[in-house]
Amino acid sequence: MSWADLGTIAPVVVAVLVAAAIxxxxxxxxxxRNAILVTALGGLGVVAVVLLAQAGHxxxxxxxxxxxxxxxxxxxxxxVSIAILTLLFAVDYLESRGLPIAEFAAILIFAVTGAMLIAxxxxxxxxxxxxxxxxxxxxxxxxxxxxxPYSTEGAIKYFLLGSFSSAILLFGLAYVxxxxxxxxxxxxxxxxxxxxxxxxxxxGLAMGLAFMSAGVAFxxxxxxxxxxxxxxxxxxxTPVTAYLSVGPKVGAFAIVLRLFAExxxxxxxxxxxxxxxxxAATMTLGNLVAITxxxxxxxxxYSSIAHTGYxxxxxxxxxxxxxxxxxxxxxxxxxxxxxxxGAFAIVTALQRxxxxxxxxxxxxxxxxxxxxxxxxxxxxxxxxxGIPPLAGxxxxxxxxxxxxxxxxxxxxxxxxxxxxAAAAAFYYLRVVTYMYMRDPAxxxxxxxxxMLFRAGLAVTCVATLIFGLFPAIVTAATSAANAxxx
Amino acid sequence: MPVLSLIILTPLVGALLIAVxxxxxxxxxxxxxxxxxxxxxxxxxxxxAAFAFGPAGFQFVEATDWIPTFGIQYKVGVxxxxxxxxxxTTTLTWISILASFKPIQDRVKGYMISFLVLExxxxxxxxxxxxxxxxxxxxxxLVPMYLIIGIWGGANRLxxxxxxxxxxxxxSLLMLVAIxxxxxxxxxxxxxxxxxxxxxxxxxxxxxxxxxxxDLQILAFLALFLAFAIKVPMxxxxxxxxxxxxxxxxxGSVILAGVLLKLGAYGLIRFAVPLFPFAAHTFAWPIIVLxxxxxxxxxxxxxxxxxxKRLVAxxxxxxxxxVTLGIFTFSxxxxxGAVLQMINHGLITGGLFLxxxxxxxxxxxxxxxxxxxxxxxxxxxxxxFGFFILASAGLPGLSGFVGEFLVFVGSFGMAPVIAxxxxxxxxxxxxxLLWMFQRLAFGELSEFFRGLGGHLTDLDxxxxxxxxxxxxxxxxxxxxPSLVLDLLRAPTQVFLAAxxxxxxx
Numbered sequence: 005m006s007w008a009d010l011g012t013i014a015p016v017v018v019a020v021l022v023a024a025a026i027x028x029x030x031x032x033x034x035x036x037r038n039a040i041l042v043t044a045l046g047g048l049g050v051v052a053v054v055l056l057a058q059a060g061h062x063x064x065x066x067x068x069x070x071x072x073x074x075x076x077x078x079x080x081x082x083x084v085s086i087a088i089l090t091l092l093f094a095v096d097y098l099e100s101r102g103l104p105i106a107e108f109a110a111i112l113i114f115a116v117t118g119a120m121l122i123a124x125x126x127x128x129x130x131x132x133x134x135x136x137x138x139x140x141x142x143x144x145x146x147x148x149x150x151x152x153p154y155s156t157e158g159a160i161k162y163f164l165l166g167s168f169s170s171a172i173l174l175f176g177l178a179y180v181x182x183x184x185x186x187x188x189x190x191x192x193x194x195x196x197x198x199x200x201x202x203x204x205x206x207x208g209l210a211m212g213l214a215f216m217s218a219g220v221a222f223x224x225x226x227x228x229x230x231x232x233x234x235x236x237x238x239x240x241x242t243p244v245t246a247y248l249s250v251g252p253k254v255g256a257f258a259i260v261l262r263l264f265a266e267x268x269x270x271x272x273x274x275x276x277x278x279x280x281x282x283x284a285a286t287m288t289l290g291n292l293v294a295i296t297x298x299x300x301x302x303x304x305x306y307s308s309i310a311h312t313g314y315x316x317x318x319x320x321x322x323x324x325x326x327x328x329x330x331x332x333x334x335x336x337x338x339x340x341x342x343x344x345x346g347a348f349a350i351v352t353a354l355q356r357x358x359x360x361x362x363x364x365x366x367x368x369x370x371x372x373x374x375x376x377x378x379x380x381x382x383x384x385x386x387x388x389x390g391i392p393p394l395a396g397x398x399x400x401x402x403x404x405x406x407x408x409x410x411x412x413x414x415x416x417x418x419x420x421x422x423x424x425a426a427a428a429a430f431y432y433l434r435v436v437t438y439m440y441m442r443d444p445a446x447x448x449x450x451x452x453x454x455m456l457f458r459a460g461l462a463v464t465c466v467a468t469l470i471f472g473l474f475p476a477i478v479t480a481a482t483s484a485a486n487a488x489x490x
Numbered sequence: 491m492p493v494l495s496l497i498i499l500t501p502l503v504g505a506l507l508i509a510v511x512x513x514x515x516x517x518x519x520x521x522x523x524x525x526x527x528x529x530x531x532x533x534x535x536x537x538x539a540a541f542a543f544g545p546a547g548f549q550f551v552e553a554t555d556w557i558p559t560f561g562i563q564y565k566v567g568v569x570x571x572x573x574x575x576x577x578x579t580t581t582l583t584w585i586s587i588l589a590s591f592k593p594i595q596d597r598v599k600g601y602m603i604s605f606l607v608l609e610x611x612x613x614x615x616x617x618x619x620x621x622x623x624x625x626x627x628x629x630x631x632l633v634p635m636y637l638i639i640g641i642w643g644g645a646n647r648l649x650x651x652x653x654x655x656x657x658x659x660x661x662s663l664l665m666l667v668a669i670x671x672x673x674x675x676x677x678x679x680x681x682x683x684x685x686x687x688x689x690x691x692x693x694x695x696x697x698x699x700x701x702x703x704x705d706l707q708i709l710a711f712l713a714l715f716l717a718f719a720i721k722v723p724m725x726x727x728x729x730x731x732x733x734x735x736x737x738x739x740x741x742g743s744v745i746l747a748g749v750l751l752k753l754g755a756y757g758l759i760r761f762a763v764p765l766f767p768f769a770a771h772t773f774a775w776p777i778i779v780l781x782x783x784x785x786x787x788x789x790x791x792x793x794x795x796x797x798x799k800r801l802v803a804x805x806x807x808x809x810x811x812x813v814t815l816g817i818f819t820f821s822x823x824x825x826x827g828a829v830l831q832m833i834n835h836g837l838i839t840g841g842l843f844l845x846x847x848x849x850x851x852x853x854x855x856x857x858x859x860x861x862x863x864x865x866x867x868x869x870x871x872x873x874x875f876g877f878f879i880l881a882s883a884g885l886p887g888l889s890g891f892v893g894e895f896l897v898f899v900g901s902f903g904m905a906p907v908i909a910x911x912x913x914x915x916x917x918x919x920x921x922x923l924l925w926m927f928q929r930l931a932f933g934e935l936s937e938f939f940r941g942l943g944g945h946l947t948d949l950d951x952x953x954x955x956x957x958x959x960x961x962x963x964x965x966x967x968x969x970x971p972s973l974v975l976d977l978l979r980a981p982t983q984v985f986l987a988a989x990x991x992x993x994x995x
Contacts, residue, residue: 422663
């Protein structure tokens with residue numbers, strides 16, 4: 005390792021230091037909430053500044069295992085935003101339940117460090133290690149409310165299925181290594197290009213592909229590998245659910261970009277049908293089950309499965325020959341991050357006091373008793389539905405456009421996605437209906453979120469609007485996608 | 491002067507202004523909303539006055555790049571058809587807002603914001619010359635109407651508003667796929683350049699050259715047709731309409747019938763037919779048959795409706811059938827008749843919903859069976875109601891007649907059977923309208939009304955102000971339809987030329 009390497013991996017280094025610093029601060033000044041928050045948020049701010057300094061640069065470290073390019077910077081920004089927002093939304097919730105903030109912040113930042121490392125991995129082994137670094141803290145976060153049996157149940161389910169799927173993914177990677185003789189992404193791509201030219205897939209490679217697909221599908225919660233999602237989401241403390249619905253999901257798509265788009269690019273034609281089937285099943289089933297949910301957290305969990313399906317449409321479009329599918333994935337990830345975290349934030353705000361459920365009836369009359377929260381929730385839900393001119397609309401539009409450009413079966417997939425989007429309107433607008441068109445059963449507690457919380461809401465709302473009104477932001481996603489060697 | 495942007499922005503500024511007013515200042519909020527709606531109306535009249543009748547093509551065009559990567563622009567412009575629709579929209583909007591002053595007492599702020607945002611969307615749809623922009627305005631219309639029905643509607647409003655949203659969304663999302671596919675076909679035909687791919691004028695020129703492949707035309711047309719047919723609504727996609735109308739507050743019904751249904755017809759005229767003439771010809775006959783079914787079915791079902799609003803709603807299905815019949819007959823007379831019918835239906839049905847609202851305000855009931863003899867206690871009301879009933883039934887001399895007559899003339903040349911079938915419906919229309927009026931206005935004062943006693947006051951000043959402009963326009967357009975037809979001369983030629991492409995080729 006050289007000093008230049010250290011400069012290249014600076015964001016990850018700083019993030020790890022921040023997480024460590026939080027633990028030290030907590031040791032020296034136990035129970036001092038503000039000191040911890042300043043360290044955590046300030047530290048993440050420093051990471052963001054480092055990223056800003058790296059923007060536009062490219063380079064590699066550790067002999068090409070770690071790549072710094074536009075994709076790395078784009079995704080890292082997203083992950084840092086996710087960490088900051090999660091922290092902002094979590095403080096009130098954790099405090100009122102007597103859960104420690106320092107541990108939460110440190111674990112969260114370790115998880116996000118893993119995600120950042122995934123974004124930069126151009127080596128299969130590093131990719132796997134980074135993935136584990138992302139998901140292990142995730143299990144801890146799900147079980148963070150130790151005394152809540154649902155939280156523990158969700159954590160155990162998530163842990164068992166998560167480690168199982170990690171093993172499957174690793175098994176698949178081993179096959180690829182065995183056949184190509186390298187773990188470097190570009191080397192794998194080059195070797196596979198020769199294999200493809202030589203005729204049909206060998207059984208070993210086919211098995212490797214199948215195992216990797218299954219492993220990644222688990223991580224991104226694609227149907228039929230989604231069973232852990234609803235329980236983990238519902239059992240987690242709500243701010244953790246907000247994080248889970250975007251952090252590991254975008255992380256999983258970062259794996260997809262590095263692994264499937266880049267390393268397995270030559271096998272596109274072979275994994276295209278897999279992705280089409282996964283996308284169709286994921287969005288349809290996610291939506292159908294979401295329609296029947298009466299618990300908003302669970303509804304958002306299933307709807308996040310549906311959104312995975314829409315993002316997979318972008319991947320399918322890429323496999324179908326449209327480079328623009330990749331930038332559509334990135335834009336979707338960014339748009340989804342902000343609008344979905346915003347929606348979860350409102351759920352968190354309602355649950356500020358312990359004991360408040362996330363049943364849909366909790367939302368009855370929210371528009372009247374708390375007009376701001378109601379209006380924000382309406383914006384997030386309309387954006388998730390895909391109503392223009394909000395972020396979620398453009399996310400869908402870009403994905404659909406890429407699919408239409410790819411043509412063939414993908415046009416049918418685009419139509420299916422749109423029919424699904426119309427069905428999704430039913431359950432998203434149902435919440436709006438409760439907020440504005442129904443009266444609450446009893447007197448509800450007033451919700452008065454703190455300053456940090458408001459700041460987080462402002463960020464998510466502004467992002468949802470800005471992405472909608474100035475969707476030219478997609479150029480950032482495009483340049484990030486172009487960084488891939490595909 | 492960017493007058494179109496001005497007309498779009500005026501209600502938006504009004505909505506933003508109201509958003510910062512304190513919500514307990516209901517009076518101030520109402521007046522602000524009315525002021526901005528009137529201002530938009532004045533601007534639209536300026537537009538009408540400045541509009542040059544003769545030349546074909548679009549005027550007052552404004553274009554700014556929005557998303558250059560995909561050639562998406564903020565591009566607006568108007569031809570004679572759009573101008574008429576814009577003026578209809580601005581007129582009905584201020585009337586609706588004024589008519590809401592008394593009935594809407596709860597959450598006035600949200601209501602007025604919704605209405606002004608609704609106006610932004612409606613005007614935007616009529617002036618957008620970029621397909622993407624058009625789609626965005628189209629969807630913007632949806633949300634405020636969903637709120638207006640869902641928050642300020644009747645007892646069964648939640649069901650009605652969800653049905654309205656889901657029907658519309660299914661259509662519009664498939665329309666989005668069609669728009670993107672069309673733009674992509676254009677891009678492929680232009681060496682991969684997105685410039686102009688969403689530009690209506692560029693696309694129309696490309697379509698006029700017969701460049702869109704037939705299978706693309708068929709699929710894209712079907713998707714657009716579904717979206718627009720749901721909005722019109724054509725049989726068998728009409729089932730959301732009676733529910734939405736019945737549950738919507740009075741002003742909501744006025745806008746729904748007066749403008750929202752026109753969005754669908756406008757979409758057919760502006761986009762579906764000229765961009766995909768081959769497909770339009772392929773499906774012309776099935777659509778004509780559906781139109782005739784709608785005309786007859788709407789009329790027959792109207793006869794048996796027990797609820798005043800539901801009756802007017804079903805009569806809309808019948809009346810809008812003439813519009814789609816006129817569009818797909820592909821003749822000058824039928825086209826002009828169809829557009830005239832769009833305007834007439836907006837004025838007449840808008841008036842009828844206002845009048846139903848008047849009686850509902852006083853009695854909180856709409857069932858025809860309970861009514862009777864209202865002419866004795868509310869003579870002015872009965873007279874005005876009678877006027878609108880006659881206009882709706884197509885009495886010569888009033889505007890309703892001219893539109894339907896022109897559609898007959900146009901469709902007679904194509905298929906006499908259809909014209910004859912539609913004329914018979916005139917008799918049915920007279921039946922359900924006059925019978926309803928008879929039960930409402932004449933005879934003994936019903937027991938229900940007698941029980942209300944002093945509540946049955948005649949039309950007040952505000953109500954007269956809302957009804958007078960509609961009545962005035964109905965008479966003027968009935969006597970001088972050329973006022974509208976002159977505006978439509980150039981658009982008619984353009985439309986027929988676009989359709990002619992497929993006839994010749």
